[in-house]
Amino acid sequence: MTVENGVKRALIILAACCAVAGAASVAPAQDDETAKAIEKYRQMLKEDPWSNPGLLDADRGEGLWKTAAGPNKVTLEKCDLGKGAGVVDGTFAELPRYFADAGRVMELETRLMWCMEKLQGISHKDLVTKPYPPGGQPVKDLGALATYVASKSSGMKYAAKLDQAQEKAVVDEGRAIFFRRQGPHDFSCATCHNDTGKRIRLQGLPFLVDPKEAKEVVGQWPAYRVSTTQVMTMQHRVYDCYWQMRMPELEIGSDVSVALIAYLVKKAEGGEIAAPGLKR
Amino acid sequence: MRNAALAVAILIASATCVSAQQKPAADTAKIDAAIVKAFPTAPADWKARFEQDETMKECSISENSPPKPVADAIQKREKARIEYPADGKLMGNWQSGERIAQSGYGLRFSDYPARQANGGNCYACHQLTKAEVSYGTIGPPLMNYGKIRNFSEADTKAVYEKIYNAQAAYPCSNMPRLGTNKVLTIDQIKDLVALVMSPDSPVNK
Numbered sequence: 001m002t003v004e005n006g007v008k009r010a011l012i013i014l015a016a017c018c019a020v021a022g023a024a025s026v027a028p029a030q031d032d033e034t035a036k037a038i039e040k041y042r043q044m045l046k047e048d049p050w051s052n053p054g055l056l057d058a059d060r061g062e063g064l065w066k067t068a069a070g071p072n073k074v075t076l077e078k079c080d081l082g083k084g085a086g087v088v089d090g091t092f093a094e095l096p097r098y099f100a101d102a103g104r105v106m107e108l109e110t111r112l113m114w115c116m117e118k119l120q121g122i123s124h125k126d127l128v129t130k131p132y133p134p135g136g137q138p139v140k141d142l143g144a145l146a147t148y149v150a151s152k153s154s155g156m157k158y159a160a161k162l163d164q165a166q167e168k169a170v171v172d173e174g175r176a177i178f179f180r181r182q183g184p185h186d187f188s189c190a191t192c193h194n195d196t197g198k199r200i201r202l203q204g205l206p207f208l209v210d211p212k213e214a215k216e217v218v219g220q221w222p223a224y225r226v227s228t229t230q231v232m233t234m235q236h237r238v239y240d241c242y243w244q245m246r247m248p249e250l251e252i253g254s255d256v257s258v259a260l261i262a263y264l265v266k267k268a269e270g271g272e273i274a275a276p277g278l279k280r
Numbered sequence: 281m282r283n284a285a286l287a288v289a290i291l292i293a294s295a296t297c298v299s300a301q302q303k304p305a306a307d308t309a310k311i312d313a314a315i316v317k318a319f320p321t322a323p324a325d326w327k328a329r330f331e332q333d334e335t336m337k338e339c340s341i342s343e344n345s346p347p348k349p350v351a352d353a354i355q356k357r358e359k360a361r362i363e364y365p366a367d368g369k370l371m372g373n374w375q376s377g378e379r380i381a382q383s384g385y386g387l388r389f390s391d392y393p394a395r396q397a398n399g400g401n402c403y404a405c406h407q408l409t410k411a412e413v414s415y416g417t418i419g420p421p422l423m424n425y426g427k428i429r430n431f432s433e434a435d436t437k438a439v440y441e442k443i444y445n446a447q448a449a450y451p452c453s454n455m456p457r458l459g460t461n462k463v464l465t466i467d468q469i470k471d472l473v474a475l476v477m478s479p480d481s482p483v484n485k
Contacts, residue, residue: 176311179343181336183329184387184463185456190344192418200404200416246387247329248322256318 054224054276061148070120079115092153110253139231150275174263187245218268220277339452354451377475426477
């Protein structure tokens with residue numbers, strides 16, 4: 001099945017799921033129905049892996065990886081994601097990691113930005129300005145690249161070593177940031193993600209401090225989001241949490257976002273990568 | 281009934297005290313600096329949001345499980361920060377309270393310039409009325425809250441205080457200190473007290 005046909009079929013199923021989801025506010029029982037419908041949709045995606053709309057962005061990302069771009073007019077094929085220049089397969093499963101050439105720990109999107117800056121000559125300012133699309137618009141080029149690279153580790157298990165001194169320090173910082181309360185609502189990541197079985201309105205919240213729950217969800221990002229009809233990356237996910245926490249706009253690739261993602265990936269160690277995933 | 285309520289209260293308080301796992305010695309000065317650097321486009325009048333008061337610091341470092349003396353100090357400090365209505369009336373209008381409880385608007389970077397009053401977003405975490413089935417579960421359910429307390433004056437005051445500053449009751453509670461942090465006005469808090477404590481409110485029907 002081609003990607004286009006698969007996606008068309010997926011969208012029909014999706015429309016059916018949304019019809020159920022639209023009625024979800026009527027009763028908790030129907031909320032369960034919605035969860036079941038989305039679970040069924042996920043199951044069908046698994047059976048027909050070509051039907052996830054996020055794969056269109058993974059395809060676009062593959063094209064971008066191999067296309068000369070930026071002031072230097074070069075491709076990203078010499079980008080070293082940790083397993084040598086140009087290697088894509090399995091790299092996402094071993095990120096974040098410390099990169100000696102950059103002198104810092106980086107997760108996927110930050111490393112891709114570094115390559116775009118150093119190899120293609122794209123300015124850092126351009127890369128960090130408005131990196132995420134508005135709702136309904138496709139993920140931007142960086143996100144498409146991230147979706148492509150992550151999809152090439154799909155089915156593998158998270159195996160970031162995170163055992164070097166610099167890496168361990170970043171994971172510890174991620175933990176401190178996860179629990180750091182700030183802003184007019186006293187919110188931290190832990191406000192919503194430090195207990196099992198909790199919800200905001202009807203939305204279930206993963207208990208991210210618990211490796212069991214972290215393993216189930218962390219490896220699904222980047223994910224295609226049904227509600228915004230676009231792929232959302234992990235950096236975008238964290239940025240959106242800080243919006244909800246009443247904080248200003250979190251810079252993509254900042255030490256804070258990298259440390260948080262390192263902490264989450266450490267919690268998800270051994271969990272299966274299923275990217276791009278599918279979210280509400 | 282009071283015993284049951286007390287049991288629930290203890291349960292809620294202890295739920296925030298997750299087992300104290302070994303904590304890495306986080307360099308808080310380094311974390312604070314990283315936070316300031318991570319939001320480079322923040323407007324000047326947002327910089328205060330990077331800073332933590334003593335209570336936020338203590339709750340962060342202890343991962344919301346402060347040792348008893350610290351918890352006691354937080355409680356005492358936050359209690360002293362509660363301001364009461366000038367007219368002495370703790371209850372406003374429950375209909376208006378319901379609107380405030382439904383609204384999550386306010387103080388996010390997409391909420392400027394402000395288009396409406398801030399909301400309390402109570403339903404995000406609490407079940408309040410039978411009619412609203414889209415409620416969250418981070419906080420305890422509050423159905424019939426006033427009724428099971430016989431709409432007592434003491435409980436009405438306690439509700440006002442909990443909404444104004446939740447940490448005066450439960451140190452390191454997940455709930456925002458809505459009055460102390462100026463998320464809601466005193467009048468808005470009175471309306472929420474009415475929603476929870478008025479016999480006419482759908483919360484108690």
